[in-house]
Amino acid sequence: MTTLQTPGPTLGVVGGGQLGRMLAEAAAPLGVEVIVLDPTPDCPAAPVARDQIVADFDDEAGVRELAARADVLTFEIELADQDTLERVSESSGTPVHPKPSTLETIHDKLVQKRELEQAGVPVPPFREVEDGDDVRAAIDDYGGPVMLKARTGGYDGRGNVPVESKADAEAALESVAGPAMVESFVDFEREISVIAAKGDGEIAVFPIGENVHEDEILRETIVPAGSSDAVRERAHDVAADVLEVMDGRGVYGIELFETTDGEVLLNEIAPRPHNSGHWTIEGARSSQFEQHVRAVLGWPLAATDLRSATVSVNLLGDVADPQEARLHGVDRILETPGAHLHWYGKRQTRPLRKMGHVTLSGRDGESTAELLETARELESAVTFTTDSDP
Known part of the structure; x- marks a missing residue:
C-alpha cells in the first residue's frame, strides 16, 4: 500500500x-x-x-x-x-532504477544490439568495425550507404555518421573517433518510437509517435503515427520484448524503423524519458515523466491513453556561434490556442542545441496534418538570433 x-x-x-x-x-x-x-x-x-x-x-x-x-x-x-x-x-x-546493468548494456551500442538480437528482438544487420577495410566490407555485404555509429558516448544522434561510399570510410571513422559499429541502412517508411514504462510487475505503453529527424536530430513528433493498426500492434509487441531484456523499473524510449514492407526493426533504446515522448505532457492521460517517477518508486503506473492528436516540435539553436539564450517572437506561440511552450532554462544557445519545445494539441477534430502545419509555423516564427526584435 x-x-x-x-x-x-x-x-x-x-x-x-x-x-x-x-x-x-x-x-x-x-x-x-x-x-x-x-x-x-x-x-x-x-x-x-x-x-x-x-x-x-x-x-x-x-x-x-x-x-x-x-x-x-x-x-x-x-x-x-x-x-x-x-x-x-x-x-x-x-x-x-533502471538498474546499472541496463545502463551498462545501453552504453555500448554493439553490446546492446547483440543482447537484443539474442533475445529475438528484430534489428537491422550490424557488425563491429575496426578500420576502413571493415567498413568497405560492410558496404559490399549490405550495400551502400551504411550507418556508422560510435559504440559509446553517442546519444541524441551524436556519433552517428552515414557512409555513402567506400571512399568515405576513413573520414567517417575519424569523425567517430573511437570504437565503432556499422548497421545496414534501413529503407524505412517512417521512423517511429514507443515510450514504455516498466513498473513493479506491470508495463504501460503510450501510443506510438512518428518522428522526423534532420541531421540525426529529432525535429518533430506526430501522434498518432501514420502507421497501420498492424504496425502499431507490432511496435508495441517489440517494445514489450525490449522491456524483457531491460533490467529495472523506469521509462524507456524505444526508437524503431517501420520498413517499406511493414516490418518493425529496433533502432536504439534510451533507458530514460525521451525527446520523442515530450508530447505526453499535454497529449496523454499521464506524461512519460510522471510514469518514470511512479515506476522507479515502485508505485502503480498511470493510464497512457491519447487525449487528442498531438504534435511536438523542438526549438533548436539557430545561431552560428554560442551566445546568451534569448528567444524572440514568443508571443505568436502564447497566443495560439492549444499550443504549449516548454522552455528548458539553458543559459546559452549553441548551434542546434535543444532549448525548448512546443506541443500543439488537437481541438475540434483537427488532423495531425493541420496540427503539424501550425506547429511548423510557430517554430519558424521564433528565433535566437541577436539581430531580431525582442
Missing part, C-alpha cells in the same frame, strides 16, 4: 538537464521531492528541483551524497557511470 506524508519520498536524479527539470515538475504534484546531480551550476533542473549537488556524473563522492539524501536513484542522461552507481547502491542500500 502506498502512503503519502510530508515530506514525501525523495528521488535522486543523476543529470539536471531538461529531462531532470521535467521530472521534477511531474514529481511535485505526487508529493515527491527531487534532488539532481549535475556539473553545471544552476543547471536547467535547479529552479524546480529541491536542491542540486554540483558534481560530475561519475563523481563518486557526489553520487554518495545524492544516495544519502534520496530514497531511490535514477538518471536522465546516459553519461551516468554504471560502475559508480553500482558501488554506491551496494554500499548505501539506496536502489537504482
